[in-house]
Amino acid sequence: MDTIRIVELPVPAPGTSIPAGTRPPAVYQAWHDIFAESMVEILGHDDFADPPAALAAGYADQKHTRKTLLLAVTTTARDRAVAAGVEAAAAVTDPADAITDPADAITDPATVLGYAAVSMPLTDNTHLAHVDLAVRPAARRRGIGGALWREVERRARAAGRSAVTTWSSHASEAPEGAGALVPPTGAGRIATDDPATRFALAHGFSLEQGERQSTLRLPVDPSLLAGWRAEAEAAAGGDYRVVQWQDRTPERWLDALAELQRRMSVDVPVAGLDFQEEVWDAARVRDMDEDIARAGQRYVLTAVEHVPTGSLVAFTHLVMPQAQPEVVFQYNTLVHGDHRGRRLGLLVKAANLQLLAAAQPAARRVHTWNAGENAHMLAINVRMGFVLASIEGAWQRRLDVAGATSAPAEITSHVGTDGATADGPLAAAPTGTAA
Ligand SMILES: CC(C)(COP(=O)(O)OP(=O)(O)OC[C@H]1O[C@@H](n2cnc3c(N)ncnc32)[C@H](O)[C@@H]1OP(=O)(O)O)[C@@H](O)C(=O)NCCC(=O)NCCS
Structure with missing residues (x-):
């Protein structure tokens, strides 16, 4: 043997x-x-x-x-x-x-x-x-x-x-009833009769959050994208201006994007996951650019500048693994809390899909992850044609409390995340990178 x-x-x-x-x-x-x-x-x-x-x-x-x-x-x-x-x-x-x-x-x-x-x-x-x-x-x-x-x-x-987190993937949400495990957020049902669920429970993990993984098929009709963008620009008004780049953050936006990434880490709904504020500066933004390039990926990023203050107040980030030219991952999306309710979430997402269509015409699907309770982000995604494709469970195993001693347990993974927009968010890949 x-x-x-x-x-x-x-x-x-x-x-x-x-x-x-x-x-x-x-x-x-x-x-x-x-x-x-x-x-x-x-x-x-x-x-x-x-x-x-x-x-x-x-x-x-x-x-x-x-x-x-x-x-x-x-x-x-x-x-x-x-x-x-x-x-x-x-x-x-x-x-x-x-x-x-x-x-x-x-x-x-x-x-x-x-x-x-x-x-x-x-x-x-x-x-x-x-x-x-x-x-x-x-x-x-x-x-x-x-x-x-x-x-x-x-x-x-x-x-x-003091804690270990992990994600499990499931083809669909479990039917309501005794065979479903529901996180304390109330959003998302994970089947109990499932290898990952059993493994996680057997090793002392608790289910903290349910995430919806959705997929948008490409190409999106260009007239739809143009219509959403025009609608959002009209709603936002003249104080806001779209700023876009690919693969490398322009020097002048490094600090501004660092600030949005920091906010992302505290604005997304994390339920009972013990995530704390991330520390971001210009150098870390540049590190992220370089990590994405070294991993054989490209990206498109659309941000919104608040013209009166010269600050960035919204952004969304799509990453394209060049070895899988049909596949695109949605990373963070955020609208600053002071600027929500002006359609900036729809604006950045529509404009970024326009940029994606030009940058990578071979792309055929965008995958995104949203906390089940992130109603505002989900509403935008649903409107744009994202369709629920699978469910993820976000699990946490505390190492610092009585009762959570050593038994066996397990985990899964993943990639990008869609963050907050007009209110809400997503559970970020905790490494702060794509994962
Ligand atoms: C979950 C996973 C890692 C388990 O790997 P494994 O090598 O089978 O794990 P073990 O043999 O150590 O099993 C440990 C316990 O998990 C539970 N378990 C695992 N698979 C199970 C199944 N098909 N049915 C019931 N219980 C199961 C049981 O409690 C099992 O203990 P037992 O065999 O004594 O009953 C594996 O199924 C896997 O890779 N799944 C896909 C990725 C994934 O879901 N990762 C974990 C996310 S939380």
Whole structure:
């Protein structure tokens, strides 16, 4: 019988990237494959699975978040690692060992059966850890998920983190009734008879929030976009001016966008998730530009300038992974609280879709995530044609309260988020980046 060991993948050098057209190291292929297999099983598609090169670039980027990738590896791969002299054997009960040269030690992605990607914020929210955990469908119910979770929990405690968050994906909202778990917000129903739900509950997580994942099919009729934009510009009046850019924030807007990103972190509805205000400055905005580029992605961003004050008061951000030219992710959307009710949410979203159509005509769908209780953002999205596609559960495991001791538990992941507009928001990918 195979022995399965948990190993830590060393972090690549800063700025590491895998050139397009070259075969990615097996470990990053495995990370991608496992997530993609899990998503296909639940949702029927793998749009949310970052390509291996993007995962490698993201892992190398450790500036604002300490990231750790734990892999559940069969003895086959492990034996290769030992034979190659890069690592000594260790049991699953002592999983902290690292493979020093993953590209050589693991050559077959199929020998990696599961992963846990742990993110610990360094710039703010230093009390939190986030985990994205998945096991190959063919390797489930053998304790691999639980073994990964125990190592995540051990590390989160050792780092002094007081809570761990994670997301689970579900094809649809559960019917009302005894088989549905409802978060304290009252918005969203997650099926109890579901592997992720059972796993999360078995490991001490509580369901804090339900998120609606919606998809907009492209192209949107250009006359509709122009009509929404004209309507919104008329409602907003002459004090507001659209400002747009792609891929790199203009110097003059770095501070203004940093301020909007900071506000985003406190304005979105986070329910009982223990998210605290994020710390943003011009350098972090530039870091985000560079992280997106290194991950093989481009972006379009539309903001609104309040002309009398020269400040930015609204923005929305769409990110396009170049390896998946049909796929677009909605990142943050925010209208400053002092400027809501003037159709600025509709304005930025319509104008950004116009820019997207010009920048990436091959785009066929935009995916967005909204807290179920974020009525204002959802209303705009529904009006524009976003259709509910799946449900996510936002889970939190407290490490600092009695009763939440060590049992096993788990997690999932994701990407962008649609934030507040005329009132509301979304649960942000806690890393503050795309995820
Ligand atoms: C959730 C997941 C990680 C579990 O992985 P796993 O290797 O099967 O986990 P384990 O074998 O350690 O199972 C731990 C417990 O989870 C629960 N569980 C997992 N799958 C289950 C299922 N199909 N039915 C009932 N309970 C299940 C059980 O409590 C199980 O304990 P048991 O086998 O003693 O009954 C896996 O199903 C997965 O990758 N799903 C897709 C990604 C995901 O949802 N991640 C977690 C988000 S919270």
